[in-house]
Amino acid sequence: MSRVLDLAGTHLPATLARGERFVRLVGDTPGILDLDDGRIQFGDKQWPIQIVGTTDTEAHAWVWAWADGQPFPEELTITARALRDMGKRELLPEFGEAIWHLDDIQPYVVAAIARGWGLADVLYRVPIDHRAIYVLMSDVTLPAPKAHELANALTTAIAMVPIDHRRATVDLMADARIPTTGVDEVVLATVPPSGPDGKPESVTITFTPQGKIADVGVVIV
Structure with missing residues (x-):
């Protein structure tokens, strides 16, 4: 089994479960992203973020947050760039190459690995028109699991x-x-x-x- 699948086995189920617990915390309130402040807000609750990457349904592509042309401040891509460096060091192209066709990569899976590897609490997908931004949240006190x-x-x-x-x-x-x-x-x-x-x-x-x-x-x- 490949190293990427090992990482997915460790971090994907946990990320999915944490996502369900987060929904119990914030309900149906949509997240409002503030890139200038580096935070995401749900009603009266807000948390600092790291940005993993984006999907574009028109281009049918996944683009890592650190890729050339992405409009994100460097301080919001620290986790993504650290994962990129790990990918290059351990010869994992999924993390070391900037752009992937959606037929060749599952965005939620690689973002889930980024959450677990970066020790973030929650992964959240923010839809914007034909794009989506995958963000990590820290300092979230989740309700107990069910x-x-x-x-x-x-x-x-x-x-x-x-x-x-x-x-x-x-x-x-x-x-x-x-x-x-x-x-x-x-x-x-x-x-x-x-x-x-x-x-x-x-x-x-x-x-x-x-x-x-x-x-x-x-x-x-």
Whole structure:
């Protein structure tokens, strides 16, 4: 399995789960991007950002934030440029080449790796006409995870890219700070209550002999 898929297995499910938790925090409020101030605002809440890159549906392209011609201040592309340098150092063209056709790269996947590698809290996509800007947010206090969010994130991630299912499961739970138990054929996690009136939930992931997820079950403990 390639280094990029290893990184995706570690960071994509966690990024998807964090995205669901963020939606619970801000609701349906759209994000308003302020590039001059380096922040994004949701109602009365705002956070500092780093910019990963952009998509353009007319050009059918992904462009990293550090690419020539991108209109972003250098201080907002620190994480993207660090990932670029890692890509060049470790011979990962996905991170070291500025522009990619959308048939050859999945923007959310590489942006999710940037979130995890850059230790940001949340990845958010800001649509603007035929373009979209992928931004990272820091200093976000997310609500506690819910079992169904973790299950949805895991199954969505494995549908997007061919990652190691068991490792992705364990890494997702570790990101949510939920310990796991089990053997090669099963991983069990108990998710604490997400609120004062909530109840613990059990997430059970079973695997085929080939290491693929066979079933994901969520029950109230």
